[in-house]
Amino acid sequence: MAEPTSTEARPTRAYVIHPDLGHARTQRRDPEHALAEAVALAHALPGIEIVGEEVARLREPNPGTLFGKGKLAEISDRLASVEAELVLVDGPVTPVQQRNLEKDWDVKLLDRTGLILEIFADRARTREGVLQVEMAALSYQRTRLVRAWTHLERQRGGLGFVGGPGETQIEADRRAIDEQMTRLRRQLERVVKTRTLHRAARAKVPYPIVALVGYTNAGKSTLFNRMTGAEVMAKDMLFATLDPTMRAIRLPDAGGGASGRKIILSDTVGFISDLPPELVAAFRATLEEVLEADLILHVRDISHPETEEQAEDVAEILESLGVDEDVELIEVWNKIDALSDDTRAALRRTDSRTEGVQSVSALTGEGLDDLIVAIDTHLSRALDEPRTEATVRLAFSDGRRRAWLHEAGVVEREEAVEDGLVLHLRWTARQRAGFEALDSPEE
Known part of the structure; x- marks a missing residue:
């Protein structure tokens, strides 16, 4: 395999860990299968090279580091041996645990929520999808604002999770996030309104x-x-x-x-x-x-x-x-x-x-x-709705509504009269509402 040229971005070397709490685990999943899914999630993130994976079994999560001292040292050795730069933990990691693990292992770390947010940010294509991902990311970031926040001094990749000098920045960053979320909500409301109009248009079909x-x-x-x-x-x-x-x-x-x-x-x-x-x-x-x-x-x-x-x-x-x-x-x-x-x-x-x-x-x-x-x-x-008979009179020039009725398959008989067409119908209340919506002010 050819070595990457200077213009090619080198993939980030990632190590995947699924913490297994054993008897305390509330998930229905087998830990090995859960790890396989976590690895598949990691593969869905571009620019990632998986260099190792493991199920890390622990009796109780350590509030400060998630893992106990022995397990912490074991994983640290494995990370060093494969030169991992990013650790993906398949589960929730508190801000304090993230800070301590990043410092102890000298890596960047993403928990399951952070990883899924990164994937969604990469995959969203429509305007609504992009806005929704940004809203979710900001909501997640807001929960990471904690005291002793110095572990985020360095810039983070992906969505650009907020970084800052520490405790004195918390309120300012929280205000900035809240203001941005308010702006995004307004934009999202406009996009959702557009989708509502699209749904109303589909209701006519x-x-x-x-x-x-x-x-x-x-x-x-x-x-x-x-x-x-x-x-x-x-x-x-x-x-x-x-x-x-x-x-x-x-x-x-x-x-x-x-x-x-x-x-x-x-x-x-x-x-x-x-x-x-x-x-x-x-x-x-x-x-x-x-x-x-x-x-x-x-x-x-x-x-x-x-x-x-x-x-x-x-x-x-x-x-x-x-x-x-x-x-x-x-x-x-x-x-x-x-x-x-x-x-x-x-x-x-x-x-x-x-x-x-x-x-x-x-x-x-x-x-x-x-x-x-x-x-x-x-x-x-x-859709087994009762059908009723009806008669509709249309002008010869009203080809659009006539085509709609024929497309819906509700026309039993059609006859021409002096000033237009008379259509004898059998339709459901749903179809009648769709036809009547063709004349709605939104049209």
Whole structure:
């Protein structure tokens, strides 16, 4: 491998630690799997080279240094041997612990929240996403303002976490952060208002919304691309998608009963265990697409050893967002291509007998036809609203509203009269509201 030239930035040498509290640990996860996820998170941050990783077992966290003296010295030796410059601790680290560890190990240190914020800052693309990340980062920074703050005298990378000479700067920095957060809130309110207008415009389209949700790296974006023909960033990487992407598509007639109906498909940010509270709040507006969904597709990486635990995390976040329990939901067991032939065949037999479960490979397309039929069936049930007959009279020149009615599939019969067209309709209250919204003042 060629040596990096002087113009190429050398990657930062990072060491990943998952603190395991043993019997005191409240997480459902196996510590080795938790470490693997932490390493995957680290790989999602650009400019990072992982030079070591370990599960650090400890009985109780030390309030000053997190680790006890013996463990502290052991890790210090390992960090020196691999010349680590950055330590990523997969868990919460208090400001005092961070200060002491950075001083003792002579490295920069990020805890789990700081790492996820760095990734989000790198990945956010839309204006709303950028503002939300900045808000979350400032909220996090504000919690790091503590006495004896001299450990932050040196400049920090990434989001540029606030640095200063110490205790005398705390109030000034807190005021600066509060003022910046106020400015960002105003900007975010304007952006959210724009999104509200966009949602109002979509309400005029009589298509149901189908939202893809799931644990990060479950394959949502790959499935979205497979179904829409879009080119959303889809990589084997945590948090590849941070901003919601929406496409209006017509479900292909799968030959098994799909009606070819039009839907709006929404790809959303991936969920993760122990998501920082700052980010849950900051991204609530982004996840509003899920709250408005007529059908939720919970995409699961069924090949992952902790797929059940990941599913529980997703369910908890959906509940915290206030998603109605009555909303139709399909569990999409994705990545069956990563399973053995026997396991894959057994899954396919299971989902054929289990309501609300479909096993697929978004990568190869296996099972996609059955998923499309299931989506259509669930939407028919979710949108099984009573239809009423109505008559609408339109001018010959009113081609836009006439096209809307035909596109919605509600026209039973149409006849021309002297001064225009008379359309005989059968529609739902939802469709009627969408049609009437075409004449709203916002139009």
